Amino acid sequence: xxxxRLAMVGAFxxxxxxxxxxxxxxxxxxxxLFSEQFEVEADFGNVAGVEIGTSVRLSGLxxxxxxxIAIPGEPGGRFVVRMRVREDLHxxxxxxxxxxxxxxxxxxxxxxxxRAGTGAAPLVADGGSLAGVDxxxxxxxxxxxxETFRIAADEMTRMRAELSATFGDLGDTVTATNRLLAEVGxxxxxxxxxxxxxxxxxxxxxxxxxxxxxxxxxxxDAVEDVLRETEAAMGAVRGSAQExxxxxxxxxGPGSVTDRLLDDARTAxxxxxxxxxxxxxxxxxxxxNWLFRGFFxxxxxxxxxxxxxxxxxxxxxxxxxxxxxVWLAADRLFEEGGEGAxxxxxxxxxxxxxxxxxxxxxxxxxxxxPLVVEGYSTLREDGPRMNDARRRAELVHDHVARTxxxxxxxxxxxxxxxxxxxSPARDGRWDGVALTLFVETERLAGTAAEQ
Amino acid sequence: xxxxxxxxxxxGVSKAFGTFRVLDDVTLRIPRGRATVVLGRxxxxxxxxxxxxxxxxxxDAGRVFVGEDExxxxxxxxxxxxxxRIGFLFQNAALFDSITVAENVAFPLRRHTTLSDAEIRTxxxxxxxxxxxARAAESMPASLSGGMRKRAGLARAMALDPAILLVDEPSxxxxxxxxxxxxxxxxSTRQERGTTLIVVTHNIPSARRLADAMLFLHEGRVLARxxxxxxxxxxxxxxxxxxxxxxxx
Amino acid sequence: MRGFVRxxxxxxxxxxxRVVVFAGRALREMFRPPFEVRETARQVYEVGWRSxxxxxxxxxxxxxxxxxxxxxxxxxxxxEALIPAALALALVRETGPLVVGLLVSGRVGAGIGAELGxxxxxxxxxxxxxxxxxSFKFLVVTRVAACxxxxxxxxxxxxxxxxxxxxxxxxxxxxMGFESYFRAAFSLVQFTDYLPGTLKTMVFGFIIAVxxxxxxxxxxxxxxxxxxxxxxxxxxxxxxxIATNVVLVRLIFFVFPETAE
Numbered sequence: 001x002x003x004x005r006l007a008m009v010g011a012f013x014x015x016x017x018x019x020x021x022x023x024x025x026x027x028x029x030x031x032x033l034f035s036e037q038f039e040v041e042a043d044f045g046n047v048a049g050v051e052i053g054t055s056v057r058l059s060g061l062x063x064x065x066x067x068x069i070a071i072p073g074e075p076g077g078r079f080v081v082r083m084r085v086r087e088d089l090h091x092x093x094x095x096x097x098x099x100x101x102x103x104x105x106x107x108x109x110x111x112x113x114x115r116a117g118t119g120a121a122p123l124v125a126d127g128g129s130l131a132g133v134d135x136x137x138x139x140x141x142x143x144x145x146x147e148t149f150r151i152a153a154d155e156m157t158r159m160r161a162e163l164s165a166t167f168g169d170l171g172d173t174v175t176a177t178n179r180l181l182a183e184v185g186x187x188x189x190x191x192x193x194x195x196x197x198x199x200x201x202x203x204x205x206x207x208x209x210x211x212x213x214x215x216x217x218x219x220x221d222a223v224e225d226v227l228r229e230t231e232a233a234m235g236a237v238r239g240s241a242q243e244x245x246x247x248x249x250x251x252x253g254p255g256s257v258t259d260r261l262l263d264d265a266r267t268a269x270x271x272x273x274x275x276x277x278x279x280x281x282x283x284x285x286x287x288x289n290w291l292f293r294g295f296f297x298x299x300x301x302x303x304x305x306x307x308x309x310x311x312x313x314x315x316x317x318x319x320x321x322x323x324x325x326v327w328l329a330a331d332r333l334f335e336e337g338g339e340g341a342x343x344x345x346x347x348x349x350x351x352x353x354x355x356x357x358x359x360x361x362x363x364x365x366x367x368x369x370p371l372v373v374e375g376y377s378t379l380r381e382d383g384p385r386m387n388d389a390r391r392r393a394e395l396v397h398d399h400v401a402r403t404x405x406x407x408x409x410x411x412x413x414x415x416x417x418x419x420x421x422x423s424p425a426r427d428g429r430w431d432g433v434a435l436t437l438f439v440e441t442e443r444l445a446g447t448a449a450e451q
Numbered sequence: 452x453x454x455x456x457x458x459x460x461x462x463g464v465s466k467a468f469g470t471f472r473v474l475d476d477v478t479l480r481i482p483r484g485r486a487t488v489v490l491g492r493x494x495x496x497x498x499x500x501x502x503x504x505x506x507x508x509x510x511d512a513g514r515v516f517v518g519e520d521e522x523x524x525x526x527x528x529x530x531x532x533x534x535x536r537i538g539f540l541f542q543n544a545a546l547f548d549s550i551t552v553a554e555n556v557a558f559p560l561r562r563h564t565t566l567s568d569a570e571i572r573t574x575x576x577x578x579x580x581x582x583x584x585a586r587a588a589e590s591m592p593a594s595l596s597g598g599m600r601k602r603a604g605l606a607r608a609m610a611l612d613p614a615i616l617l618v619d620e621p622s623x624x625x626x627x628x629x630x631x632x633x634x635x636x637x638x639s640t641r642q643e644r645g646t647t648l649i650v651v652t653h654n655i656p657s658a659r660r661l662a663d664a665m666l667f668l669h670e671g672r673v674l675a676r677x678x679x680x681x682x683x684x685x686x687x688x689x690x691x692x693x694x695x696x697x698x699x700x
Numbered sequence: 701m702r703g704f705v706r707x708x709x710x711x712x713x714x715x716x717x718r719v720v721v722f723a724g725r726a727l728r729e730m731f732r733p734p735f736e737v738r739e740t741a742r743q744v745y746e747v748g749w750r751s752x753x754x755x756x757x758x759x760x761x762x763x764x765x766x767x768x769x770x771x772x773x774x775x776x777x778x779x780e781a782l783i784p785a786a787l788a789l790a791l792v793r794e795t796g797p798l799v800v801g802l803l804v805s806g807r808v809g810a811g812i813g814a815e816l817g818x819x820x821x822x823x824x825x826x827x828x829x830x831x832x833x834x835s836f837k838f839l840v841v842t843r844v845a846a847c848x849x850x851x852x853x854x855x856x857x858x859x860x861x862x863x864x865x866x867x868x869x870x871x872x873x874x875x876m877g878f879e880s881y882f883r884a885a886f887s888l889v890q891f892t893d894y895l896p897g898t899l900k901t902m903v904f905g906f907i908i909a910v911x912x913x914x915x916x917x918x919x920x921x922x923x924x925x926x927x928x929x930x931x932x933x934x935x936x937x938x939x940x941x942i943a944t945n946v947v948l949v950r951l952i953f954f955v956f957p958e959t960a961e
Contacts, residue, residue, distance in 0.1 A: 009741045012749045016853025019860055023792075023894055026886040053890050109888070505830050527834070534832035545827035548818075559831040607831070 030055075030062070036087035037064060040124055042099035042112070042132035043078040049110030050101055056083045058114045063089050066112065081132070083112060093130070094121035100133040309416055321438040324365070326358040327424055330377070330432035334392060345391050347399065355399055355435075362437045363404075370438045373397040375415040376423075376430040390415035396433045457516075458483040458615055458647040459504055464513035465671075466499055473499045474510070475671030483614075486641050486648040488658040490682075490693065491668035497651040498542070500668070501617050504649070505537050506530050517615070535563050538613035538646075542620040544604030546592035552603045553579065553588040559610045578606040582636055598629035605636060615647045616640065622654040634660045655696055667693070722840075723910045729841045739842040747808045747843070748850030752857065758803055759796070759858035763865020766790060771873065780874070781884070787866040788859075788885035793897045796859040798945060801904040804851060805937040809912040812843055813933030816916025817926035825917065840913040847905035855901045892956040900948045904941050911937040 029035075044050075047069060056064040068082040085093065094117020102113045114130070124130060316323050333351040336344075362371070375393025379385040390413070397413035420430035459481040466474040473496040481487050489497045502508040503515050506522045515523045517533050525533065546555045556575040560566060566574065579588050582602035587595060595603065601621065608616060618637060622630040634657050641648045652658055658665065658679070665682050667675040667690050675685045683694045770786050816839060819825050828835040867881040876884075912933035919929040 005745050006741060008749045009745045012744065012752070012853065013849070016748075016856055019856045020852070020898065023856065023859070023886070023889075023898075024891075026883070027889055027891055027894055030887065055887075502826070507826050507829055531832040531834075534830060537830070539827070539830035541823045541827055541830075543822060545823035547824055547827070548822070549815075562831065562833055611831075 030065075037084045038087055038090055038126040039067070039082060039084055040093060040099075040114075040127070041080050041082050041129040043080050043129070044099075044101060044132040045078055045134045047079045047081060047101065049103060050081060050112065054110060054112060056085060056112045056114060058085070058089050058092055059116050060113075061089070063114065078132070080129075081112065085114070090123065092116040093124045094118060095124055095128075096121040097124065097130050098133050099130045312414055312416070319441065322441045324362060324437045324439060325374075325422060326361055326435040327420075327430065328354060328358055328396070328433050328435070330392065333396070333432065345388070345395065347395050352399060352403070355396060356403065358435050359400060359404060362435060365437055365439045366443055369440070369443075371400065371411045372436045372438070373400065373411070373413045374420075374434040374436050375413065376418060376420050376432055376434070378418045378429055378431040382417075385417055386415055389417055392433050396435070400435070456483050457481065458518065459649070460516040461500070461503070462514045462516070464500075464503060464510040464515060466496070466503065466508065466510050472671050474503075476513070477668075477671070477673060478513075479666060479673055479676070481647065481649055482664065483647050484641075484645045485663040486638070486650065486661050487664045487666065488662035489649065489651045489666045489668060490653060490655075490658055491674075492693075493653060495668045496671050497653075497668055498619050501539075501619055501649065501651050504615075504617060505534055505539055535559075535611055536614050538608030538611070538616040540601070540604050540608045540616065540618045540621065542623050544592075544600040546595075546600055546603055546607070548592045551589050551591055552584065552595065555592065555603060556606045556610050559607065563611060575606075575610070578610055579603070581609075582606045597624050598626075598632065601625065601629075601633050602636065605633070605640075609640065612644065613646070615649070618648065618650040618652075620652055620654075621650060622652060622657045627656075630654065630657060631660070637661060653693075655694060719911070719914050722914045723906075725836065726840055726844045726910055726913070727906075729837055730845055734837075736838055736842045739838055740845050743842045743846030744850055746811070747804070747846045748853060751804060751807055751850070751854055754803060754807060755800060755854045755858050756861045758799060759861030760865040760868075762795065762799055762858075763787065763791070763862035763867075764869045766795065766862070767866035767869035771869075783870060784863075784866060784876075784881050784884035785886075785888040788863055789888050789893060791859045791862045792889050793893050794949075796855050796862060797897055797901045797904065798942070800851065800855045800858045800901060801908070801941045801945075802938055804847070804854065804905070805908045805912075805941060806934055808847065809908045809933045809937040810930040812909060812912035813916045813919075814926055814930035816840075816913055817919030817929035820917055820919045821922050821925055840910075840917065843913055844906060844909040847909035848902045849905075851901035851905035851908075852898050855898050859898075896948075896952040896956060900945075900952070903944060903948060907940050907944055908937040911940060 050066060050069065052066055052068065054066040055062060056066065064083055064085040066081055067084045070080040070082070072078055072080075081099075083099075093114060097117035098115045100113050100115070101110055103110050117124075332354055333348060334345050335348045336346075373393045373396045375389035375391070375396075377385045377388035377392065379388050393413035393415050397411060401411050418429045418431075420434070421428050423430035423434070425431075457480040461477050461479050464474050464477045465472065477496075477500065489500065491497050499508060503510055504517065504522075506515075506525075510523060513523075514521055517537065520529065520533050522530055522533050546552070547558065550558070553572070553575045556578050557571045560571045560574055564571070576585060576588060579585050582605050584599060584602050584606065587599060587603070592600060592603065616637070621633045621637065625633065637648060637650065638661055640646055648661070650658070650661055662679060665675075665677065665679060666673055667682060667685070667687075669687075669689065674687055675682050675690045679694070682690050685691055685694075766787050767783060770783050770790075771780065774780055774782055774786065816825075819828075819839070825835045825839065828838060863882065863885050866885070867876070867878055870876050870881060871878075912929075915929045915933045915936065919925040921928075
């Protein structure tokens, strides 16, 4: 055993012990065994995850460790956790400092966070105590959160029921709401702000729409403008519905905000619903009023072509209008054109005069009163009969439109077939056309009174 | 009962390994300063007897004396003291193969003397020179031939100048010439130092060269004892036949 | 059945008893003079110093691999900051001691088994006795003491090289500095992890050395017996060590309840 080998043995043993000591020092250093320190206490109702050696941090800085946990003598008492803290941080630990049990992320171990006190409060003496803020446990948060979202879900379900009663667009919103309830995101504040805006906007909107509606009710002179405005209002409502949807998608978060948020959302929805109800009522009324068919047809809401004969007949029963008819027989108006296999129907040369005479009877009534040229035909087969009736109505309608310059949409052609209960013919059938004027009953009374 | 001048005595020593009785009530005495050769066929307990003398084996029955010390009754410390008076040359030399030849020889000196390191080195070198191995002193045992190992083993066995030298099969595994050289070394050692020599062998020429007296062991018992001439005239045919064979190894 | 008991169970138990007696003797002789200081130092050189490259390399590799695995699992929870501490805790508590134990039982256990086995079959042990040396003290006690001394040191080396390995892997990914890694690594290790974890390897060292010495000293049957002694040393020492570790872990938990997390 030569001396080089002995030196190696010495190096091995001494080096090993040194390395061992480095480890001891690193642990001891963390545990403040080699620096000055003082002790403080804090009490907690729950010390989950805290044990002797649990680290203590002051404003995030490693500050010491737990050296003891005193168990309360009776149920409901509080655990007193004793901690050893670096002396050089003593100046920050004041009487108003607080201790809280926190955790390093979802998986991390628990640690005790000391909040630095204010300069006004006195220093905490060695062995003194601090207020302990109880830990919010993740599991509690989850339970709480689940409750919040259950309430939210109920609210949403109720809101969905209300909303689906109003408008289809909002139905989509509810779908989005339901989707949202499954996946909770972040951004509660954004939602509440957005919904506050929404509420204000909805209020304005309601006012606007009401104005529009009163205008509609006031008169028909500017009916086109009114309807255009109504449409704009509806667009705005649809837009705000989408905004609600977007806001709801961003929705999430703890209870307190949620409640306010839900209120806001509910208010927004209520306003929106009012608007919708108004718009819907009025629009529905307008829609029923086939007289605006041109307007409606143009917008895809309504088309006279789609109106069946029976529906047209039903409209005649509308008490708001009085129906005035001038009957014209086919043989005095039409002749067969020479060319064409189907025999093109044409107005006779003198038909214009006869139509003008008939119109003369109707000119005394307000110009905006809708005029429908009803076509009748007594051909035996259904197809040719309706064709014939339409052709006749259209020919006369075109002449009237050309000659009398009726307001757009206030004149229409309507093929009705053979049945004409009110016709001069005894058999309740008519072969020809009828110029039918729908005069508002109220105004008819006025006109009649003048005469 | 003990006669003065006996270096070693065995009294009624028996030893069995399992059911196999290797020594069966052996009683004998080895005279001081003489060379005694123990003969016998392989496996007749010759080596076992040798090991009893240094206490490497304990007898099942009987007593073993080295000089006046009954080693079968000695505490470990006493036994160690007795062992220092005995050199043992093992069949294959049994050199410590992790240290050099010189250190092998120096080993007993380091353990049992207070000599300085330099003195020990000198002594070891002298012992190796005496067996003609001065040049192999710094070799490792594994690099030596069989004869050289035996000589190194002899040097180590003689390191403490023991009064008694036990030799187990000095000729085993050696050619006749080398074997003869070892025998010469043993003979000269005995003559120069007056060492009591006990040699176990079944090599007759070797035995004849060395022996002052002979013992013939057979089946755990001493079958014959005396000079070479006595054994040649033995009443036992086996002994006579054994003595006539010149076979080595 | 009775034959089985007599021919298998009883000898097996007897063998176990002999090992226990052997171990007890080793422990007793260790504290009884004379002390074989030089020979013990030589064994420390053999067991400790010469195992250093193996242990350091293995520790480094283990550190890298563990760091990568730890990262893979902690990354999912966004807890990458815990990687150094998790690695160090695992190393210090269990991985370091066990890996060192297995490596040493492989390298040193086999060495002792083979060396003593060879000495036994070539009569070197008898030769030692013949020159009035207590072969048990000289051969067995020195090796047991050397293993008990070297094991904790090797474990510390393993732990540190493991942390260095972990840092290598970590810095390749996140470029973390060595000192901050080192401090982070020790941020969760307690004395109650570090001391028992390191010192229990003395028990491992004892088991390895005693088992290998016993099998070596009782080797028979020439060269084949030597090989057998070496192989059986490694196997028996490893199994005994792992089994003992289970008991030790329970015992440490019992003595230091705060480590049982």
